Amino acid sequence: MNRYRTWGTGVSLGLAVLLTATACSGGSQGTSVKPDSGKSGDGSANLKIMWWGPDTRHKATLAALDIYTKQKPNIKFTPEYLAWDGYWSKLTTLAASKSMTDVLQMDGAYIQDYASRGTLEDLSDIDLKGIVDPKIIDNSKINGKLYGIPLGHNGQGMAYNKTDLEAAGVKLPPKNWTWEDYFAFAKEGRAKLPKGKYPIGDPSNVWDNYQYYQTAKGKGPIMIDGKKFNLNKELWYEYQNMFAQFRKDGTVPPPDVTKAFVDNDPKGDSMASGTVMTKGVTVASVSVMEQLLPGKIGLVTIPTGPSGGGWAQSTLFLSVSSTSKYKKEAKEFIRWFITDKEAGKALGTSRGIPINNEIYKELEPNLQPTDIISRKLLDTVIEKALPFYPAPTGWSEWVQAYQAEMEAVWFGKKSLDDAYKTIETMGKEVETKLTNAK
Missing domain, CATH: 3.40.190.10 (Periplasmic binding protein-like II)
Incomplete structure (x- = not known):
């Protein structure tokens, strides 16, 4: 389903459709990130994670997951990545059967719906002080609770x-x-x-x-x-x-x-x-x-x-399923995802301008013109911007x-x-x- 519109053309544009123009719908083929059978509570876990995006995002995310497993060998992943339509079709089925992945990418147009159905965990206890602008956190809350950690700036x-x-x-x-x-x-x-x-x-x-x-x-x-x-x-x-x-x-x-x-x-x-x-x-x-x-x-x-x-606000998030057996491990991973510098380099701008300005500063010297113009647009619109409706x-x-x-x-x-x-x-x-x- 299309969510955003190309303002000024009269033609519907799904932003995620744009981002998934070259997407493939696959699993964890070709990555060293492999599933394991860790049990919650003993420090080990097999986190199932799901996202949509183009091939560049898939490769960048798999690289980040590999880094995390090397840093924390007790945490393994079962990744799944799809194109936009396939993602939401599958997620609807998973939500109905109460079997959503532990960690999942969430979109600003749909997060309120999934939160209202009780499928997402409240992430308000994740410490984001000094990492994400408090105004962004406030804008991302639903009825005072945080159901997704913002990943990138948008506008x-x-x-x-x-x-x-x-x-x-x-x-x-x-x-x-x-x-x-x-x-x-x-x-x-x-x-x-x-x-x-x-x-x-x-x-x-x-x-x-x-x-x-x-x-x-x-x-x-x-x-x-x-x-x-x-x-x-x-x-x-x-x-x-x-x-x-x-x-x-x-x-x-x-x-x-x-x-x-x-x-x-x-x-x-x-x-x-x-x-x-x-x-x-x-x-x-x-x-x-x-x-x-x-x-x-x-x-x-x-x-x-x-x-x-x-x-102007974040519209892309990582969320945790309310039925996950690994909520603690999932929350730790998400915080790492937006704070670790090695992960930041691997992820680059695959989800837009990183929400963590420290990560962006690390990337800035090597950004391409196509990345720089994204930041320029954000700086252009931020002064007069209203919330996303x-x-x-x-x-x-x-x-x-x-x-x-x-x-x-x-x-x-x-x-x-x-x-x-x-x-x-x-x-x-x-x-x-x-x-x-x-």
């Missing part, structure tokens, strides 16, 4: 094609630009860019792209506390009418062109293909755009408002309906008023259902 901003914009004489996005700046940029770009090139994409079909507008304006997220439906009608119409006008006058690509974009494909990507000048990127994904357009990328925040804009459990059908309704508007099959009625009615129904659920 949302925008990349723009600096080279092509300068060639066309379009004023570049200013630091911490506002929504007013953004719309002015779009209009100037329409007037100056060659035919077939567009200053911005059309993100109006995806709910959380609109949410950036609403939160920046100080009206809060669309889903409050996981249950309350909070779609601001006035702002929604304001936003949607602006993009309707942009579609009419050619400021954004036509709907059929937008639908045909293929994220991160050299020829099919909205920005890499040279079609759209701006694109939403995350700290964890911006390196891909740098690879596709080396030296051409500029960075800026998501357009801001009185409350800020975009988000994913769709809570129970809202998936509404999310899908939102996109279907807005695409019907795109292609003239439905009026904006009718789409709003459907979106609002369904949102209130979900709120009622979740509020009344036991």
